[in-house]
Amino acid sequence: MVRFQNVGMRYGLGSEVLHDVNFELRPGSFHFLSGASGAGKSSLLKLIYLAHRPSRGLVTLFDTDVTTASRNQLALIRRRIGVVFQEFRLLNHLSVIENVALPLKVSGQDWEENRQHAVELLNWVGLEDCIDSSPQVLSGGQKQRVAIARAVISRPELLLADEPTGNVDDVIALRLLYLFEELNRLGTTVIIATHSEALMERFAHPRLHLSEGALLGPLTGPPTQPGFAS
Amino acid sequence: MSWRRRDLALSNDPTQRFLPWMLAMIVYLAGLSLAGMMSLSSAMDRWDTGLKGTVTVQVPTAKAGAADGAVGKLVGILRKTEGVIAVRPLDNRDTANLLRPWIGEGTLVGDLPLPRLIDVRVETEPGPDLAKLRKTLNAAVPGTVLDDHKKSLNHLVSFAHSVEFVGALVLLLVAIAAIATVIFITRTGLAIHHEGIEILHLMGALDSYVAGQFQGQALELGLKGGAIGLAFTAATVGVLSHFSRAVGSDLLPKVELGVLQWLALVAVPIGVTAIAMLTARITVIRALQRLP
Numbered sequence: 001m002v003r004f005q006n007v008g009m010r011y012g013l014g015s016e017v018l019h020d021v022n023f024e025l026r027p028g029s030f031h032f033l034s035g036a037s038g039a040g041k042s043s044l045l046k047l048i049y050l051a052h053r054p055s056r057g058l059v060t061l062f063d064t065d066v067t068t069a070s071r072n073q074l075a076l077i078r079r080r081i082g083v084v085f086q087e088f089r090l091l092n093h094l095s096v097i098e099n100v101a102l103p104l105k106v107s108g109q110d111w112e113e114n115r116q117h118a119v120e121l122l123n124w125v126g127l128e129d130c131i132d133s134s135p136q137v138l139s140g141g142q143k144q145r146v147a148i149a150r151a152v153i154s155r156p157e158l159l160l161a162d163e164p165t166g167n168v169d170d171v172i173a174l175r176l177l178y179l180f181e182e183l184n185r186l187g188t189t190v191i192i193a194t195h196s197e198a199l200m201e202r203f204a205h206p207r208l209h210l211s212e213g214a215l216l217g218p219l220t221g222p223p224t225q226p227g228f229a230s
Numbered sequence: 231m232s233w234r235r236r237d238l239a240l241s242n243d244p245t246q247r248f249l250p251w252m253l254a255m256i257v258y259l260a261g262l263s264l265a266g267m268m269s270l271s272s273a274m275d276r277w278d279t280g281l282k283g284t285v286t287v288q289v290p291t292a293k294a295g296a297a298d299g300a301v302g303k304l305v306g307i308l309r310k311t312e313g314v315i316a317v318r319p320l321d322n323r324d325t326a327n328l329l330r331p332w333i334g335e336g337t338l339v340g341d342l343p344l345p346r347l348i349d350v351r352v353e354t355e356p357g358p359d360l361a362k363l364r365k366t367l368n369a370a371v372p373g374t375v376l377d378d379h380k381k382s383l384n385h386l387v388s389f390a391h392s393v394e395f396v397g398a399l400v401l402l403l404v405a406i407a408a409i410a411t412v413i414f415i416t417r418t419g420l421a422i423h424h425e426g427i428e429i430l431h432l433m434g435a436l437d438s439y440v441a442g443q444f445q446g447q448a449l450e451l452g453l454k455g456g457a458i459g460l461a462f463t464a465a466t467v468g469v470l471s472h473f474s475r476a477v478g479s480d481l482l483p484k485v486e487l488g489v490l491q492w493l494a495l496v497a498v499p500i501g502v503t504a505i506a507m508l509t510a511r512i513t514v515i516r517a518l519q520r521l522p
Binding site: 049050051052053071072074075076077078079080083089091093094098102103105106107 | 235237238239242425426428429430431432433434435436437439522
């Protein structure tokens with residue numbers, strides 16, 4: 001599903017923010033991506049959701065080497081990945097339901113056939129009363145749920161979430177995690193970047209731990225062996 | 231509800247509001263240039279048609295006193311010449327009518343040393359041997375001039391071609407201005423909507439999908455601007471046509487357009503809109519190549 005081999009990444013001409021990253025994720029797995037602020041969690045996610053190219057090494061997604069894939073192939077790979085961004089990144093001039101349904105529109109699907117699906121998804125995340133609202137009038141937690149609904153509407157094979165519980169209270173955070181687990185049970189591979197130890201302890205999933213751009217793990221608990229990389 | 235709303239709020243951009251007026255001006259200038267070129271082309275056709283198959287014989291002024299005899303002699307020669315269809319000597323009244331556009335009514339034409347003219351219609355294919363005819367006429371009445379109008383027509387045609395060239399240059403500049411305007415506005419739109427474009431890109435939108443958003447906007451604004459520009463062009467051509475009819479000169483090009491020429495004018499906003507759409511598409515696709 002996801003394979004990184006000796007991957008390094010830098011922004012522009014700066015120093016490497018990720019170096020010698022090696023790991024492989026099986027389809028249907030659930031991983032936390034942990035690490036302190038600035039450890040490289042968002043950068044690693046960017047490499048996976050193809051927002052950035054590696055400066056070295058080999059990234060393989062869905063058995064395709066992304067460095068040699070054509071632009072259209074990359075676009076098709078992106079459609080198989082759902083992303084919940086840390087800062088939501090909703091389009092404010094569109095309504096909530098239009099934001100949620102956007103991935104379907106982008107992939108050329110019919111609105112009438114999918115409207116009901118979008119409504120059901122908004123019911124599922126508890127936003128049935130906000131369907132036609134603008135995202136601008138929603139709270140942080142509501143925006144987060146819209147972003148999640150948008151990420152999962154096209155039933156992605158891989159779901160990435162960057163600090164999805166960062167803007168919500170503990171109760172909502174737990175609900176979101178249960179939601180991700182439910183998706184995982186349905187077959188979606190999940191990677192959640194978080195720095196919440198409490199959350200990672202409560203949900204017993206292996207973690208990929210980043211420390212100063214180097215990957216430790218997958219681990220089954222908190223990192224105890226600095227320098228270990230699988 | 232449907233997918234009608236654009237993913238990017240391009241219509242909210244200040245620059246997008248300015249585009250229809252820029253395109254309207256561009257269409258107006260292009261329309262006027264085209265109308266001018268088409269009017270001139272029609273005038274050239276009229277000049278050519280009017281003068282083709284005719285030659286004019288001038289009996290010199292010095293001989294005007296004894297003009298009737300000379301004219302009769304020349305008419306006799308002309309009527310016997312192979313390839314000549316009709317010969318019509320002009321009397322003083324005809325000559326005065328010809329001069330009226332320049333010297334007006336009431337002038338004592340008889341006081342002027344005017345040459346006598348003979349209007350001759352000749353076959354065009356093959357016409358008479360004009361060089362031989364010129365010699366024959368000169369031998370009969372020395373100083374006789376046979377004018378086949380080529381020289382004056384060539385001057386007019388050469389001038390008209392120069393004007394047409396300038397018109398074509400204006401059309402080219404107008405097209406370049408349209409392209410430059412759309413590039414500028416599209417780049418501004420790309421900068422303003424960078425965030426939304428990146429979201430679409432990360433969702434798996436093809437470059438052509440994102441370009442389609444800008445292309446659709448260019449189509450909408452192009453047609454709006456084009457309609458405004460075309461309306462002003464039509465009004466201006468209408469006013470100029472009215473004035474050209476009022477002047478009533480055969481020498482000036484008439485600003486009167488036929489159905490095909492009006493269709494050509496209607497094609498201007500369509501062409502400008504097509505240029506705007508294509509430019510927007512190319513600009514966006516080039517910019518998207520910078521995304522991973």
